[in-house]
Amino acid sequence: MPEPTTTLVNGTLVTGTLVDTARLGSGLGSVYRALDLVVDGYGLDDAALVVDVPGLGRQVLHAGRRPIGDDTAHLHDAADGLYTEPPIDEPVVQELLLALGAIALRYDARPEPGVGAGIDPGAQGVA
Amino acid sequence: MSLDELELELRRLRGVLAVGFQEADGLLLAELQAGPDAYPELARDATLIANQGAVGPVAVEVVRWGDRGNASRDTRLRLVEITNDPAAAEIHVRLALDADEGVGRASTGHGLLAPVEATVAAIRVFLPDLRFVAGWARLVETTPDRRFLVVASVTDPDTQEHRRGAAEGASPIAAASRATLAALNRTIAPDLAPLL
Numbered sequence: 001m002p003e004p005t006t007t008l009v010n011g012t013l014v015t016g017t018l019v020d021t022a023r024l025g026s027g028l029g030s031v032y033r034a035l036d037l038v039v040d041g042y043g044l045d046d047a048a049l050v051v052d053v054p055g056l057g058r059q060v061l062h063a064g065r066r067p068i069g070d071d072t073a074h075l076h077d078a079a080d081g082l083y084t085e086p087p088i089d090e091p092v093v094q095e096l097l098l099a100l101g102a103i104a105l106r107y108d109a110r111p112e113p114g115v116g117a118g119i120d121p122g123a124q125g126v127a
Numbered sequence: 128m129s130l131d132e133l134e135l136e137l138r139r140l141r142g143v144l145a146v147g148f149q150e151a152d153g154l155l156l157a158e159l160q161a162g163p164d165a166y167p168e169l170a171r172d173a174t175l176i177a178n179q180g181a182v183g184p185v186a187v188e189v190v191r192w193g194d195r196g197n198a199s200r201d202t203r204l205r206l207v208e209i210t211n212d213p214a215a216a217e218i219h220v221r222l223a224l225d226a227d228e229g230v231g232r233a234s235t236g237h238g239l240l241a242p243v244e245a246t247v248a249a250i251r252v253f254l255p256d257l258r259f260v261a262g263w264a265r266l267v268e269t270t271p272d273r274r275f276l277v278v279a280s281v282t283d284p285d286t287q288e289h290r291r292g293a294a295e296g297a298s299p300i301a302a303a304s305r306a307t308l309a310a311l312n313r314t315i316a317p318d319l320a321p322l323l
Binding site: 058067 | 129130131132134135138139144145146147148149156158160162188190192294295
């Protein structure tokens, strides 16, 4: 598992674990942190989450916020789920990621989105 | 506006399926993947949001997918291969539109501009009246896993209108060719559609 990062946020040193991001940051930031955790923890080349939520519709989140480009994995057309390269046979992880993605994006998609209200403990340069 | 906020605003635009970012040489590239319910002005709205939300210069690319997941991409030229002819000191770029192929050539003496010139020449096989010519290409990043990010620019000499694209590749030449396609594919898509 990756070492938690420590970042200066609003003058305070914050340890940027996934839990910290979920507590203080945005839904999007939490999902990306979780994808990074899965990629690093399982030694993967890549990971993406496809999730359908009210308010935003079907969304594809690619680890590292990287562009999908030519989308050779056909993520734009994929069913909800966690897609990794190489594939992992971890149904619990996949379901947890999917649930996190759904609730995180629902949170962000509210009329008063959570993105602006929270701080991202892992984000650099947040003041 | 934080990157989270910017990404969320872009994802709120109708039809947007995915948002990705890539930063290179001070330029933030935002790529939007859009589904069949995306609207015609999506690129304009995304560019406005990106320019309001980003700290520095930002470029937006919208990749549109149709009902069957491939409609809009069908009107895009696809890079088939890049080859060298050492005897002629030329680089050859082969592009495909559906089952049709076209080859463009350029002198390898032109360095990284050569793949841009060859790609533009290959596009002219399909669109002889293409008004853009090769401008420049610049390698802006080499990733630790030896991938190369290149920004390429093409210009309409009559109007001085510029189109710029960025792309990754296993070599700077491949990246430059892909970047040229990224710069032009959206512009030329309406002209390519009747050819299908």
